[in-house]
Amino acid sequence: MRKIGFIVLFLMTALALKAQDDVSFKVICKRQVVVGEQFQVSYELNGDGKNFEAPNFNNFEKIGGPFSSTSSSVQIINGSVTKTNTHTYSFYLRAIKEGKFTIPAATITVDKKKVKSTTMEIEVVKDSGSVAGGGGNSSGPSVSAKDVFLEASLNKKSAYLGEQVTLTYKIYYTLPISQLSISKAPSYSGFWTKDITDNNGTIQQSSIVRNGTEYHVATIQEIVLIPQKTGTLTIDPLDISCIAQVKNENRQQRGYDPFDNFFGDIMGTSYTNVKKEVKSQPISIEVLAMPAKDKPESFKGAVGQFTFTSTIDKTEMKSNDAFTITYTVSGKGNIELLDIPRPVFPPDFEVYDPKITTNTKNNSYGLSGTKKAEYVVIPRVSGTFDLTPTEFTYFDPAKSRYVTLKSDSYHLRVERSANEGSSGIIYAGGQEAIKVVGSDIHHIMLKGNLKKESALLFASPVYFVIWIVMVLIFVSALVVYKRVNKFNHNQVLVRNKKATKIAKKRLQNAYNYLKIKDQSHFYEEFSQALWGYISDKLNIARSQLSMDTVKEMMSGKNVPEDIVNQFIELLNNCEFARFAPGDPGKKMEELYEKGVEVITKAEKNL
Amino acid sequence: MKKLYISIVLVLAACGMMAQSLQDQKFAKANYYYNESRFDTAVVIYESIISEGYVSAPLLYNTGNAYFKMRNYPMAILNYEKALKLDPDNDEIKQNLAIANALITDKIEPIPEFFMTKWWKNAGNKLSANGWAVLSLILFGILLVVLFFYFTAHTRGLKKAMFFTGVLLLLLCVCSVIFASQKSRYMAERSEAIVMTPTITVKSAPSSSGTDLFVLHEGTKVEIVDHTDGWDKIKIADGSVGWMPESTTIKY
Numbered sequence: 001m002r003k004i005g006f007i008v009l010f011l012m013t014a015l016a017l018k019a020q021d022d023v024s025f026k027v028i029c030k031r032q033v034v035v036g037e038q039f040q041v042s043y044e045l046n047g048d049g050k051n052f053e054a055p056n057f058n059n060f061e062k063i064g065g066p067f068s069s070t071s072s073s074v075q076i077i078n079g080s081v082t083k084t085n086t087h088t089y090s091f092y093l094r095a096i097k098e099g100k101f102t103i104p105a106a107t108i109t110v111d112k113k114k115v116k117s118t119t120m121e122i123e124v125v126k127d128s129g130s131v132a133g134g135g136g137n138s139s140g141p142s143v144s145a146k147d148v149f150l151e152a153s154l155n156k157k158s159a160y161l162g163e164q165v166t167l168t169y170k171i172y173y174t175l176p177i178s179q180l181s182i183s184k185a186p187s188y189s190g191f192w193t194k195d196i197t198d199n200n201g202t203i204q205q206s207s208i209v210r211n212g213t214e215y216h217v218a219t220i221q222e223i224v225l226i227p228q229k230t231g232t233l234t235i236d237p238l239d240i241s242c243i244a245q246v247k248n249e250n251r252q253q254r255g256y257d258p259f260d261n262f263f264g265d266i267m268g269t270s271y272t273n274v275k276k277e278v279k280s281q282p283i284s285i286e287v288l289a290m291p292a293k294d295k296p297e298s299f300k301g302a303v304g305q306f307t308f309t310s311t312i313d314k315t316e317m318k319s320n321d322a323f324t325i326t327y328t329v330s331g332k333g334n335i336e337l338l339d340i341p342r343p344v345f346p347p348d349f350e351v352y353d354p355k356i357t358t359n360t361k362n363n364s365y366g367l368s369g370t371k372k373a374e375y376v377v378i379p380r381v382s383g384t385f386d387l388t389p390t391e392f393t394y395f396d397p398a399k400s401r402y403v404t405l406k407s408d409s410y411h412l413r414v415e416r417s418a419n420e421g422s423s424g425i426i427y428a429g430g431q432e433a434i435k436v437v438g439s440d441i442h443h444i445m446l447k448g449n450l451k452k453e454s455a456l457l458f459a460s461p462v463y464f465v466i467w468i469v470m471v472l473i474f475v476s477a478l479v480v481y482k483r484v485n486k487f488n489h490n491q492v493l494v495r496n497k498k499a500t501k502i503a504k505k506r507l508q509n510a511y512n513y514l515k516i517k518d519q520s521h522f523y524e525e526f527s528q529a530l531w532g533y534i535s536d537k538l539n540i541a542r543s544q545l546s547m548d549t550v551k552e553m554m555s556g557k558n559v560p561e562d563i564v565n566q567f568i569e570l571l572n573n574c575e576f577a578r579f580a581p582g583d584p585g586k587k588m589e590e591l592y593e594k595g596v597e598v599i600t601k602a603e604k605n606l
Numbered sequence: 607m608k609k610l611y612i613s614i615v616l617v618l619a620a621c622g623m624m625a626q627s628l629q630d631q632k633f634a635k636a637n638y639y640y641n642e643s644r645f646d647t648a649v650v651i652y653e654s655i656i657s658e659g660y661v662s663a664p665l666l667y668n669t670g671n672a673y674f675k676m677r678n679y680p681m682a683i684l685n686y687e688k689a690l691k692l693d694p695d696n697d698e699i700k701q702n703l704a705i706a707n708a709l710i711t712d713k714i715e716p717i718p719e720f721f722m723t724k725w726w727k728n729a730g731n732k733l734s735a736n737g738w739a740v741l742s743l744i745l746f747g748i749l750l751v752v753l754f755f756y757f758t759a760h761t762r763g764l765k766k767a768m769f770f771t772g773v774l775l776l777l778l779c780v781c782s783v784i785f786a787s788q789k790s791r792y793m794a795e796r797s798e799a800i801v802m803t804p805t806i807t808v809k810s811a812p813s814s815s816g817t818d819l820f821v822l823h824e825g826t827k828v829e830i831v832d833h834t835d836g837w838d839k840i841k842i843a844d845g846s847v848g849w850m851p852e853s854t855t856i857k858y
Binding site: 346347348381382383416441442443444445446447448449450451452453454456457458459463466467470471473474477478481 | 626629630633634637640655659660661662663664665667668671672674675698701702705706735736738739740742743746747750753754757758786787789790793794803804805807821823
């Protein structure tokens, strides 16, 4: 019983072991690396698996991975066909410190069973410039600067600010080299750079003899530099590390056995892989400023050789319609750095920020390409407009002068669109406008009051005529008035003058009546003489005559008071005498005497 | 013979009256179309009356309203301004003009007017140009009468009274003459204009090569200051001055 159980266990174990044996998951990597060296670690599974789990690479820097790849192989052995699929999971690690470390195992699931890979021990040694291979020579072979060196060269010794130059790195070698990597790249300060190394093709190799030695030359990097400041700019060295294969020179073997030498390579004469750092020399370039004389205003930094064109998609449109205008600069030079000048549009044209597209390519002549600026513009008003051409200025370093190019000018016709008025309201914006629009205009007036356009009265002939007529009326009225006045005045004068005469005549008549003793006629005539005299002299109308008026008028004329009184007395006496008793003749005579006397006196004063 | 003359005169008068009433009928018809919201038809009729030589503030105001309703603000403003010239104190015209002005593109800040200038202008607007002319004649006539009495007055009291009255009248007469002169000149001149092109750039000199100064849009009122060679020198309400082609504006 025990035996059977033992056998069963043994078989099962064998089976299990066998099953285990069919799956192979192993790790592949170098056993010895140098500090700082990059190396590859791969996990190989001989079949399909799932859920690959990477381990922790604790003492290494993981640079990349996992990368997986598959390969399959078919084996026909003795008629039996075996197909094998191999899955590889790779990592790129870098050794960061010295010592002995273990690359841990990775796990993967195969047929629902987790499988672990093998592990590997790696020794990380200090960089001593050489890795000892199988040979074990005491003095490690070394690589001199003569065997491998790096040369940097520029295609120009001097350039203008903004002019492109090409920097080429070439490696010269007499030994086979491999595994080139950049240890330290220069900063290229003061330059705008673009790497134009052709990575797709194979590295060009050629031979050249220098200083009596034949070298292989390969161009490993090409960079376009565009200087951004003037002066002497220096490009720092480029640091490259590579592995050179140095033949192990056994002193015993040297030169003695040509057969051995001949077959040395084929027979696998040992090579030593020597790590070599090569540095290029610093290289400088003189950067010139562009001439200030004749530098146009429109120059904004374009250097090279260019053409400048423009296209427009329509020249006739309605207002508020958009159109597109595109400006293109193409040629060789600092395409990516230059700016397309902003065009000027008429007022009331809404311009949006342009869409800029750049296409560059590089060839043996350097960088070239095109840059397009596409503007979308909306005219907000109607009318005809001439778009002023845009100027583009660049500096041609080959000819050392500035070149100004003009785009085409366009003549636009913009028609009024239906909603142009509404955009007017947008312009008029602001709270004030909105308030007013809310109310409507007043309604029309119903009474027309139409009349033909009337002529202006002011300063017209009619106007002046009326003025003149009025003045004439005025003047003539005055004249007439004055005349009448004069006439009257004359009348008065005349009466005045005649007064004395008339009075005298009347008195004479009165005397006559006195003589014939005609009392009634005497008194009548005498009275008349006095009153008449006074009336004429003083210009008092007969109807106004009275004692009081006479007194007043005489005083007004400054007749002395006694004469006035005498006159008044006389007048009174005249009245009384008519009816008073007494000798008529005597009375008359007295009165007469008195009358003459008074009149004579008054005459003097009037 | 006499009968012939009389009949001719009567016929002419009748014709005149008929012409007048024909225009009145047209006016009424245009108003009707306006009320029916057929503004474009109304405008056509109004303009035909104007082209016959008839003017009045209501006619021009109604034309302005019709253009306004058709959203043709520059023409509306032109007609309102013309109407305002004939009837400067009319509130309806002033208010409608303000509404139309708010709807045009340009917003110009006018220079504030000196208050005395404003008073003077307001006083001057109380009568029409011919009204002032007539008033000036009447005042002058009264002045002459007063002068007459001054010269022929016997009493000092009367003379004094006449003297002061005369001075007062002289002042009033001079004022009315000035108003009449100003208004008549204003009516006769066409020194104001409305921009009719949608956009125009005003230049610093009367040629297209002059410097661009500022941009004006249709509906804006400008004052014509000078003229040469197909170009007008204009001034806008904020005092800015420049040149623009004469074809871009309609004067009134």
